[in-house]
Amino acid sequence: MRILFFLLLSFLNLIYAHADEVTLIGAGATFPYPLYSKMFQEYYSIKKVKVNYQAIGSGGGIRQLINKTVDFGASDAFISDENLKKYGNNILHIPICIGAVVLSYNLHGNPAIKLTPEIISNIFLGKIKKWNNPAIATINPDIKLPDQQIVVIHRSDGSGTTFIFTDYLSKVSEEWAKKFGKGKSINWPIGLGAKGNPGVAGLIKQIPGSIGYIELVYALHNNMSYAQVKNKNENYITPSIQSVSYAANIELPEDSRVSLTNTDAEQGYPISGFTWILTYNDLSNLNRNKAQELVNLFWWMTHEGQKLAAPLEYAPLSPKAQSIAEQIIKKIKYNNEILWNTISK
Amino acid sequence: MEHNFKINKDRLYFRVINISPYFLIFLLASIYITLFIFSYPAIKQFGLSFITSSKWDPVFNKFGSLAFIYSTIVTSILSLIISLPFSISLAIYLGFYKKEGKIAEFLKTVIELLAGMPSVIYGFWGLFVFVPLMRNLEIKLGVLPYGVGIVSASIILAIMIIPYTTIISREVISLVPNDLIEASYSLGATKYETIKNVVFPYSLSGIFAGVLLSFGRAIGETMAVTMLIGNANSIPQSLFGPGNTMASVIANEFTEATGDIHLSSLFLIGLLLLIITSIFNLLGRVVINKFKIEG
Numbered sequence: 001m002r003i004l005f006f007l008l009l010s011f012l013n014l015i016y017a018h019a020d021e022v023t024l025i026g027a028g029a030t031f032p033y034p035l036y037s038k039m040f041q042e043y044y045s046i047k048k049v050k051v052n053y054q055a056i057g058s059g060g061g062i063r064q065l066i067n068k069t070v071d072f073g074a075s076d077a078f079i080s081d082e083n084l085k086k087y088g089n090n091i092l093h094i095p096i097c098i099g100a101v102v103l104s105y106n107l108h109g110n111p112a113i114k115l116t117p118e119i120i121s122n123i124f125l126g127k128i129k130k131w132n133n134p135a136i137a138t139i140n141p142d143i144k145l146p147d148q149q150i151v152v153i154h155r156s157d158g159s160g161t162t163f164i165f166t167d168y169l170s171k172v173s174e175e176w177a178k179k180f181g182k183g184k185s186i187n188w189p190i191g192l193g194a195k196g197n198p199g200v201a202g203l204i205k206q207i208p209g210s211i212g213y214i215e216l217v218y219a220l221h222n223n224m225s226y227a228q229v230k231n232k233n234e235n236y237i238t239p240s241i242q243s244v245s246y247a248a249n250i251e252l253p254e255d256s257r258v259s260l261t262n263t264d265a266e267q268g269y270p271i272s273g274f275t276w277i278l279t280y281n282d283l284s285n286l287n288r289n290k291a292q293e294l295v296n297l298f299w300w301m302t303h304e305g306q307k308l309a310a311p312l313e314y315a316p317l318s319p320k321a322q323s324i325a326e327q328i329i330k331k332i333k334y335n336n337e338i339l340w341n342t343i344s345k
Numbered sequence: 346m347e348h349n350f351k352i353n354k355d356r357l358y359f360r361v362i363n364i365s366p367y368f369l370i371f372l373l374a375s376i377y378i379t380l381f382i383f384s385y386p387a388i389k390q391f392g393l394s395f396i397t398s399s400k401w402d403p404v405f406n407k408f409g410s411l412a413f414i415y416s417t418i419v420t421s422i423l424s425l426i427i428s429l430p431f432s433i434s435l436a437i438y439l440g441f442y443k444k445e446g447k448i449a450e451f452l453k454t455v456i457e458l459l460a461g462m463p464s465v466i467y468g469f470w471g472l473f474v475f476v477p478l479m480r481n482l483e484i485k486l487g488v489l490p491y492g493v494g495i496v497s498a499s500i501i502l503a504i505m506i507i508p509y510t511t512i513i514s515r516e517v518i519s520l521v522p523n524d525l526i527e528a529s530y531s532l533g534a535t536k537y538e539t540i541k542n543v544v545f546p547y548s549l550s551g552i553f554a555g556v557l558l559s560f561g562r563a564i565g566e567t568m569a570v571t572m573l574i575g576n577a578n579s580i581p582q583s584l585f586g587p588g589n590t591m592a593s594v595i596a597n598e599f600t601e602a603t604g605d606i607h608l609s610s611l612f613l614i615g616l617l618l619l620i621i622t623s624i625f626n627l628l629g630r631v632v633i634n635k636f637k638i639e640g
Binding site: 056057058059060062063083149151156157158159160166180181182183184185186187188191192193194195199202203206207208 | 400401402403404405407472473476477480489490491492493571572575576577578587589593596597598599600601602603607
């Protein structure tokens with residue numbers, strides 16, 4: 001009995017000790033999860049504010065934000081105008097970093113191949129069926145391409161990666177846009193589906209003659225070969241942190257809800273996109289302290305936190321993207337008070 | 346005082362025991378009802394075309410689940426056909442020929458271990474060990490060497506369900522009264538004839554129950570199937586082609602299903618899966634009762 005009482009007392013003590021410590025809860029995209037968890041770990045060691053992030057997928061993140069079960073959401077695809085209106089037009093998108101999607105393949109000898117938008121869309125439409133197709137051969141004159149069937153591999157689970165990739169396809173191919181469109185899950189005309197980046201990468205490694213799309217981060221970590229892609233300015237761009245960051249150094253709309261695919265940037269890699277933190281414009285449904293901590297966190301993530309991106313192979317915000325992020329954070333209110341004015345940096 | 350307390354406890358226990366079965370019925374009913382409520386928007390929008398169309402297009406919000414229903418039933422039945430010869434012979438061996446002894450004990454342990462193995466391990470093993478073998482076979486056969494597909498998924502499913510059928514069938518076979526077996530021997534029957542004419546008819550309904558349980562597992566299996574079936578949301582062109590099952594498409598798409606009608610359609614697939622499982626179970630009950638020998 002005495003022991004029980006003691007246990008109860010120490011338990012109560014535990015609760016009290018943590019009562020004044022703020023914990024922020026977020027949920028959403030899986031793609032930036034390694035970066036976010038590193039950021040939040042660092043943030044805790046500096047500011048002693050705990051951030052609990054659950055990588056449940058962008059869709060789940062948005063749903064939880066709408067149901068107000070989390071303090072912030074995270075997504076790889078921005079909320080459409082229609083849905084934004086439905087939710088009450090009060091959600092802000094803060095860009096945090098830029099992700100890229102690369103075309104990885106399995107060819108004998110791992111040659112470095114070049115691809116054009118037309119070739120990519122025709123492969124995924126099922127029109128280019130063999131690797132030695134003249135269209136591929138003419139732009140890769142130095143490589144001996146095999147007379148081998150192309151096996152297309154795509155994601156089977158709904159994913160922001162698929163969204164970025166099909167958004168690109170829809171921009172470069174009218175036929176794709178009309179028949180299949182862009183989205184997180186697609187009615188693919190051909191190919192095999194695999195779950196997650198590891199699933200797609202696994203199938204590419206196993207099937208000779210296969211091609212699929214995966215995140216740049218994943219390709220770099222697993223030493224997979226990936227193609228150079230011709231961008232809008234007719235330059236062949238190797239996907240890298242640098243060329244992905246360039247892709248976002250363009251004029252951006254003030255709410256940052258923009259797709260970066262097929263970018264106008266001269267040296268920008270054309271298949272990339274922002275990943276966003278989602279928050280309410282007015283945080284007055286939270287307590288004042290928590291709202292302030294959230295704004296502090298967002299500011300830190302878009303500034304000091306950015307230096308954590310490159311070591312983890314994520315592309316940090318370009319200067320233009322960062323200034324847009326600042327403008328957006330400065331809009332966050334608590335009733336009529338701008339929380340940025342009272343920020344602790 | 347003490348006495349009263351004991352009686353109350355007894356009564357409490359009795360009540361709890363009495364209520365729990367109803368709780369189970371309530372649970373099943375509420376699962377059905379919630380699934381129905383969540384899938385209602387899809388039912389209203391697509392009606393019967395949800396089962397007759399195989400177009401699954403989340404971008405343009407056109408949903409039909411025929412391809413998934415087809416692949417689900419094909420893989421389950423195929424896996425049953427593949428697994429039955431193995432599981433029945435194993436069950437006869439363990440339930441009739443080698444009822445006791447070290448080998449029997451060892452085999453039993455192995456089978457139970459196989460039954461308890463998480464399905465993701467089967468999927469993993471299948472993807473990295475079995476699929477490359479399958480690919481070599483496909484190259485020899487001259488079909489597109491995907492490796493993954495309907496056949497691969499069915500074979501792994503078969504391996505997964507063999508222990509279930511075996512464990513239950515062995516149990517019922519070993520329950521065949523010794524008197525009957527002895528009587529058969531004394532009439533001059535061989536072991537094979539005894540199995541065929543006495544053991545098998547006697548235990549048929551039990552074996553069928555085991556098969557039913559396995560079928561239930563095969564139809565709802567998600568993880569291993571997702572890893573091996575190729576996840577193409579269309580009706581498979583051949584047995585080696587890729588397809589997708591109902592359970593697998595739900596697991597794949599629900600996390601990122603942002604559209605209301607998309608989510609509702611996934612719920613409707615869940616409801617259909619539950620209905621299909623219930624139908625097969627009820628059919629099974631009828632068959633079991635038909636074969637039952639009163640003993």
